[in-house]
Amino acid sequence: MIDFSMDPADVALRDKVRSFVRERIIPYERDPRLTSHGPTDDLRRELNALAREAGLLAPHVSSHYGGLGLNHVQRAIVFEAAGYSTLGPIALHCAAPDEGNMHMLEVVASPQQREAYLRPLAQGDMRSCFAMTEPQPGAGADPGQLLTRADREGDHFVISGKKWLITGAEGAGFAIVMARAFDGQQELGPTMFLARLPDPGFQITRTIDSIDASFTGGHGEIALTGLRVHKDDVLGEVGQGLRYAQIRLAPARLTHCMRWLGAAVRAHDIATEYAMRRKAFGTTLLQHEGVGFMLADNEIELHMCRLAILDVAWRLDQGENGRHASSMAKVFVSEALFRVADRCMQVLGGMGVTADTQVERIFREIRAFRIYDGPSEVHRWAIANRIARTKAAP
Numbered sequence: 001m002i003d004f005s006m007d008p009a010d011v012a013l014r015d016k017v018r019s020f021v022r023e024r025i026i027p028y029e030r031d032p033r034l035t036s037h038g039p040t041d042d043l044r045r046e047l048n049a050l051a052r053e054a055g056l057l058a059p060h061v062s063s064h065y066g067g068l069g070l071n072h073v074q075r076a077i078v079f080e081a082a083g084y085s086t087l088g089p090i091a092l093h094c095a096a097p098d099e100g101n102m103h104m105l106e107v108v109a110s111p112q113q114r115e116a117y118l119r120p121l122a123q124g125d126m127r128s129c130f131a132m133t134e135p136q137p138g139a140g141a142d143p144g145q146l147l148t149r150a151d152r153e154g155d156h157f158v159i160s161g162k163k164w165l166i167t168g169a170e171g172a173g174f175a176i177v178m179a180r181a182f183d184g185q186q187e188l189g190p191t192m193f194l195a196r197l198p199d200p201g202f203q204i205t206r207t208i209d210s211i212d213a214s215f216t217g218g219h220g221e222i223a224l225t226g227l228r229v230h231k232d233d234v235l236g237e238v239g240q241g242l243r244y245a246q247i248r249l250a251p252a253r254l255t256h257c258m259r260w261l262g263a264a265v266r267a268h269d270i271a272t273e274y275a276m277r278r279k280a281f282g283t284t285l286l287q288h289e290g291v292g293f294m295l296a297d298n299e300i301e302l303h304m305c306r307l308a309i310l311d312v313a314w315r316l317d318q319g320e321n322g323r324h325a326s327s328m329a330k331v332f333v334s335e336a337l338f339r340v341a342d343r344c345m346q347v348l349g350g351m352g353v354t355a356d357t358q359v360e361r362i363f364r365e366i367r368a369f370r371i372y373d374g375p376s377e378v379h380r381w382a383i384a385n386r387i388a389r390t391k392a393a394p
């Protein structure tokens, strides 16, 4: 039997987050501390304080670390409500990259690492970043192209290389750095390292101008020049970095879907309200079939996105790794939400491209989601490979 009903406690939590975002967070959307490289850390802390006061900070983290211990289905419900403002996930401290890092630390880190890194992160006392991608010719869509090296020297690893597009690097209290570990000539494999920041071996050479502006700390380009990390700060086991990346990315790409779904719902609400009010050729825009159909398509795709997200969330809660389903959901949701945002902009006419409504902002933010956490083409390619493996000709 498939039961689509929601637990009343989850409904109550969703409604609480909805009210919190509408009443306490949306008023900050014109705050001068919103820069082209994301909300300043000062603003982030102020928003976190509001969420903490409301009992909503880091709701995905277990209660041992101060969160609400939400499962994946509950996250889907709460993160969508938070995403109704692009500042909502920042306030609740469930935005990327921190949210994915918290999840991975809970699963992979040692008890000592969890106390040293996860606890202050979960409490909002610090931010973090995840440094995997490298400039050409290094790791990108293909993480196998990883070039950054970590050479063992006694009890330390010494890391050298380049990273870029590292969200939240500026102002982060620590980085999770992916590097190829070596012991002398022997390669030990891709490994994750926990590096305290700031550190002279981790230089932010620039914060990159980009289409989006939702993430505190922007997107950094990093020069790793002899960054020393003690062996106790290897995350999990040496050589298991790519496996841990999957532990992080399968749920992380789904939580992006949840948050951006909330943002697209907001854009749709704005466009709908405009279409009901604005008149052209003697009637409201909504009465024109061309506009009504755009809004109808939005409703259809928002609903389909929500169902796809809940399906993967449920699978993750059952203990499945959800790789195939989350790939499908990531492609569908990222592309459908972009279509929704695009239609909203069209319905708003000239106002759509101005910063007078949140639609312009949401349109820009959602575009990048078709690239990070796996470009659509890479997911389609991985899905096709699985089809080939599971349905091989006899």
Ligand SMILES: Cc1cc2nc3c(=O)[nH]c(=O)nc-3n(C[C@H](O)[C@H](O)[C@H](O)COP(=O)(O)OP(=O)(O)OC[C@H]3O[C@@H](n4cnc5c(N)ncnc54)[C@H](O)[C@@H]3O)c2cc1C
Residues within 6 Å of the ligand: 097, 129, 130, 131, 132, 133, 139, 140, 141, 142, 164, 165, 166, 167, 168, 212, 219, 368, 371, 372, 373, 374, 375, 377, 378, 381
């Ligand atoms: C806003 C934003 C935030 C990010 N934050 C982080 C972060 O915090 N940490 C981090 O480590 N990285 C981050 N990234 C980097 C992101 O993970 C990479 O951009 C992504 O993995 C793609 O790598 P690439 O940009 O090097 O593209 P490339 O590897 O150069 O690929 C370019 C394009 O080639 C195509 N392509 C590649 N492989 C295939 C294939 N097999 N079949 C068909 N087509 C293919 C795709 O269309 C792809 O978009 C971020 C990126 C963005 C845009």
